[in-house]
Amino acid sequence: MAAGSSNYWEDLRKQARQLENELDLKLVSFSKLCTSYSSTRDGRRDSSDTTPLLNGSSQDRMFETMAVEIEQLLGKLTGINDKMAEYTNSAGVPSLNAALMHTLQRHRDILQDYTHEFHKTKANFLAIRERENLLGSVRKDIESYKSGSGVNNRRTELFLKEHEHLRNSDRLIEETISIAMATKENMTSQRGMLKSIQSKMNTLANRFPAVNSLIQRINLRKRRDSLILGGIIGICTILLLLYAFH
DSSP states (O other), X not given: OHHHHHHHHHHHHHHHHHHHHHHHHHHHHHHHHHHHHHHHHHHHHHTTTSSOSSOHHHHHHHHHHHHHHHHHHHHHXXXXXXXXXXXXXXXXXXXXXXXXXXXXXXXXXXXXHHHHHHHHHHHHHHHHXXXXXXXXXXXXXXXXXXXXXXXXXXXXXXXXXXXXHHHHHHHHHHHXXXXXXXXXXXXXXXXXXXXXHHHHHHHHHXXXXXXXXXXXXXXXXXXXXXXXXXXXXXHHHHHHXXXXXX
């Protein structure tokens, strides 16, 4: 009976070690798949998706397949650990029971570590895939916008250039108007100065004839006085001569 129980325990330990080895290999491959998925997507972005290293849908299928296989192995290993726990509870030798419990705890720790590593790797893979899907959707929207709005962008560019030409024309017109206004003000000022000069010249011209007329009148009076004086002198001379000869 004891020999049969010992063989049963050894058989459970053998199955547990076999499952643990398979899980170890599967988890290593699973981790590499996650890493290659991220590297592949980064490479595809750098090469503008022209030469993808590995199709994303193929990687997704590999991920799903390996995840299912690992979950099945974890389930089997959990079942083996449960059977080992039942065996240790039914063992009748206390010293032997303690040794079996130590062995069982070591297998449980290994199962816990593998389970934690699997869920961590799976969560990282899903996070990367979700991020890549989101970025891919954004890139598609951008490409769609660029391809669909190329004509509109060209029209917008032409409108902007035309608007800039109009602004330059308006600026030149404003500068021309400013120059014209300044010229007008300058001409108005010059016209005022010419009017002032003309007015002064007219005033002087009006004054000079009056002076000339006064001078002429003075000269006429001098001539008349000279004639009168000469006439008086002549008469007096004639009278003196007449008086002398009588």
